[in-house]
Amino acid sequence: MPNAFVAGQGNLSEHEEAMVARRANVLGPAYRLMYETPLHLVRGEGVWLYDQAGRAYLDAYNNVTSLGHCHPRIVAAIREQVGILATNTRYMHDLILDYAEQLVATFPNELSQVMFACTGSEANDLAVRIAKAYTGGTGIIVTENAYHGITETVAAFSPSLGPAVDLGAHVRTIAAPAAYHASDSDVAATFKRNVEAAIADLKRHGIKPAVLIADTLFSSDGVLPEPKGFLAGAVEAIHAAGGLFIADEVQPGFARTGEAMWGFQRHGIVPDLATLGKPMGNGHPVSAVVMRPEVCDEFGRMARYFNTFGGNAVSCAAAMAVLRTIEEERLMANCQSVGAYLAEGIRALAGDCEALGDVRGAGLFIGAEFVTDRASKAPDRVRAGKVVNAMRDRGVLISVTGRFHNSLKIRPPLIFTKDHADHFVAVMKEALAATA
Structure with missing residues (x-):
């Protein structure tokens, strides 16, 4: 894991050292902590997190609470509903229907059904599972540092989990569409060719293609939003091969790009299925698959779907509050204006920092790539890591992303303001100077 704490290092107090030991003893070895010196957090409010000493940290990384920590409207919705009814989808209740209808109304008309998890x-x-039932295929195509989840099935096509987690024999990885490193200007044509090559290799090995799945901002590949529309050819290629396109909107979705509700809309495409997660309930665990109805026909006939907590009334109340808050507080417009302002501030820092090779993003999702020099564009993972930890020490939280872990992943809550952006840029300027 990039930007991970290493036991025995870091400036920890005696109490924190004891907490690390307790974690190892009772939680086992698989968990990781972030930053060279991990944080002991006790409270969150808005864009701020607070440690046990009361120090505030500007959270510019946490996509789970996308509307900010402990948003009062979401907290109130959860509290009210948990005192009325919390039940599952084997019983009828209006809230799941009301929310489902409002959710699919934010999608293109072709995507009109939703299932909850x-x-x-x-x-x-x-x-x-749905795509395999529909296509009769098993082959899956992803980018080379994609992350899509941790179940056994999904980990098998999440190469960012590292070499210790095996990819499936039915999985093919392709180069991410990195315009900054492209040898030619036609990112779309190159990406389409790569998908077609992966399809051909699957078929050569007797594997029928089922899915191309992509996070539509390519978050784990380094945050790669440009050029708009480059995904269209790749989607055409998987459709021509009899497969489906799944838009993973867990990170790009819910207005984060500032231009549209969903990341795939930047590319002028309509996916066959879209998957939602993290920000959907602002910290309450709720997720969904939104799909074309015909895609789920075969799956629905052959297998029943049941998830005890997926779609329960409390989750739907939280999710409904998130959806309404985004609309009523005009957070999409805020993402666009504040995101552009923040990106411009970071780009201005690149004028005095040769190592800051590229700044890119969409709305309040920004990647800033560090290189050893701008001529070779060779990745500088060490500098990126130092900047992340220097900012953490100065009270601003971000992390790194990309195949070489050399890009900053800047992903603040949708309620970020220009004042918060100014504070972020000022701290980043200090961190760049401190790590030069």
């Missing part, structure tokens, strides 16, 4: 991993697992 609890996590993004579950949503992607379900989407792939």
Whole structure:
């Protein structure tokens, strides 16, 4: 894991050292902590997180609470509903229907049905099951550092989990569409050719293609939003091969790009299925698959779907509050204006920092790539990591992303303001100077 704490290092207090030991003892070895010196957090409010000493940290990374920590409207919705009814989809209740109708209304008309789960991993697992039933295929195509989840099925096509997690024999990885590193200007044509090559290789090995799945901002590949529309050819290629396109909207969705509700809309395409997670309930565990009705016909006839907590009334109340808050507080417009302002501020820093090779993004989702020099564009993972930890020490939280872990992943709550952006840029300027 990039930007991970290493036991025995970091500036920890005696109490924190004891907490690390307790974690190892009772939680086992698989969990990871972030930052060279991990954080002991006790409270969150809006864009701020607070440690046990009361120090505030500007959270510019956490996509789970996309409307900010402990948003009062979401907290109130959960509290009210948990005191009325919390039940599952084997009973009828109006709230799941009201929310489902309002959710699909934010999608193109072709995507008119929704199924609920609890996590993004579950949503992607379900989407792939549906796609396999519809296509009769098993082959899956992803980008080389994609992350889609942690179930056994989904981990098998999440190469960012690292070499210790095996990819399936039915999985093919392709180069991410990185315009900054492209040898030619036609990112769309190159990406389409790569998908076609993966399809051909699957068929050569007797594997029928089923799915091309992509996070539509390519978040784990380094945040790769440009050029708009480059996904269209790749979607055409998988359709021509009899497969489906799944838009993983767990990170790009819910107005984050500032231009549209969903990341795929930047590309002028309509996916066959879209998967939602993390920000859907602003921290409450709820996720979904939104799909074309015909795609789910075969799956629905042959297998019943049941998820005890997926679609329960409390989750639907939280999700409904999120949807209404985005609309009523005009957060999409806020993402566009504040995101552009923040990106411009970070680009201005690149003028005095040769190592900051590229700044890119859409709305409040920004990647800033560090290189050893701008001529070779060779990745500088060390500098990126130092900047992340220098900012953490100065009270601003981000992390890294990309195949070489050399791009900053900047993903603040949708309620970020220009004042918060100014504070972020000022701290980043200090961190760049401190790590030069």
